[in-house]
Amino acid sequence: MSRLTDTLVTAIAPAVWGSTYAVTTQMLPPGLPLTVAALRALPAGLLLLVIVRRLPWGAWWWKSLILGGLNFAVFWGCLFVSAYRLPGGVAATVGAIQPLIVILLSSLVLGSKVRTLSVFAGVMGIGGVALLVLTPNAHLDFLGVAAGLAGALSMATGTVMTRKWRPPVSPLTFTAWQLTAGGLLLLPLALIFEPALPLPTPMNLTGFVYLGIIGGAVTYMIWFRGISRIEPSAASALGFLSPVTAVLLGWFILGQALDVQQALGVAVVLLSVWLSQWAQLQQR
Numbered sequence: 001m002s003r004l005t006d007t008l009v010t011a012i013a014p015a016v017w018g019s020t021y022a023v024t025t026q027m028l029p030p031g032l033p034l035t036v037a038a039l040r041a042l043p044a045g046l047l048l049l050v051i052v053r054r055l056p057w058g059a060w061w062w063k064s065l066i067l068g069g070l071n072f073a074v075f076w077g078c079l080f081v082s083a084y085r086l087p088g089g090v091a092a093t094v095g096a097i098q099p100l101i102v103i104l105l106s107s108l109v110l111g112s113k114v115r116t117l118s119v120f121a122g123v124m125g126i127g128g129v130a131l132l133v134l135t136p137n138a139h140l141d142f143l144g145v146a147a148g149l150a151g152a153l154s155m156a157t158g159t160v161m162t163r164k165w166r167p168p169v170s171p172l173t174f175t176a177w178q179l180t181a182g183g184l185l186l187l188p189l190a191l192i193f194e195p196a197l198p199l200p201t202p203m204n205l206t207g208f209v210y211l212g213i214i215g216g217a218v219t220y221m222i223w224f225r226g227i228s229r230i231e232p233s234a235a236s237a238l239g240f241l242s243p244v245t246a247v248l249l250g251w252f253i254l255g256q257a258l259d260v261q262q263a264l265g266v267a268v269v270l271l272s273v274w275l276s277q278w279a280q281l282q283q284r
Contacts, residue, residue: 034186118279
């Protein structure tokens with residue numbers, strides 16, 4: 001499979017993740033971020049384990065636990081804290097620093113070359129996200145910003161270490177291990193810090209199934225597969241597609257406004273994604 005095909009397939013994951021906000025706000029019970037995160041990860045992980053029928057062995061037990069914590073438990077926990085304490089635009093802009101962190105960590109951990117064009121594309125992507133979602137009256141909250149930065153660092157570290165630790169199993173099996181580990185780490189936190197989940201409605205159940213199967217198992221299998229085939233910095237830059245999808249879905253489904261500034265933001269984000277991929281091709 002060509003690199004272009006690998007890139008396009010990998011891009012499906014962050015594009016689908018952009019639907020998380022609409023599904024969460026429209027279909028799930030409010031005020032239960034840790035519970036929602038646990039129910040998104042654990043059932044999907046257990047279902048995949050039943051399908052693959054293969055558990056980790058040796059060092060892969062603790063590696064799966066670490067990766068599940070980085071890619072799911074810590075990242076999703078910080079993501080929801082940031083989303084609850086910051087306006088959506090501020091949270092998305094803070095999280096957009098992730099590709100730059102991946103570039104730095106890839107250099108330190110994997111020995112990847114730091115490309116000036118990749119850094120420029122990362123900075124451009126942050127600017128594009130800011131144009132896309134940031135409003136003039138947005139306010140800052142220290143804990144929210146700290147959680148957003150911690151979440152970006154966690155996901156960036158998980159992305160790089162997923163590339164470094166590649167087990168001799170399929171992406172489906174690797175996803176099953178990490179989702180299950182992340183869900184097991186999230187479950188006690190949800191039970192301790194949040195009230196009991198109310199009886200789910202059919203709409204709630206549909207949202208949980210979508211986030212767990214489509215937004216969790218399927219997309220993360222695609223994501224982990226992509227990280228094993230293309231550079232982590234190139235894969236991470238595809239994450240800029242999430243806020244683009246979120247804004248477009250808000251406009252198309254929720255009837256939200258799409259102004260000239262946001263349209264410019266979409267163009268800048270797409271250009272930054274293209275530049276980041278082109279930077280990788282120049283190295284080949």
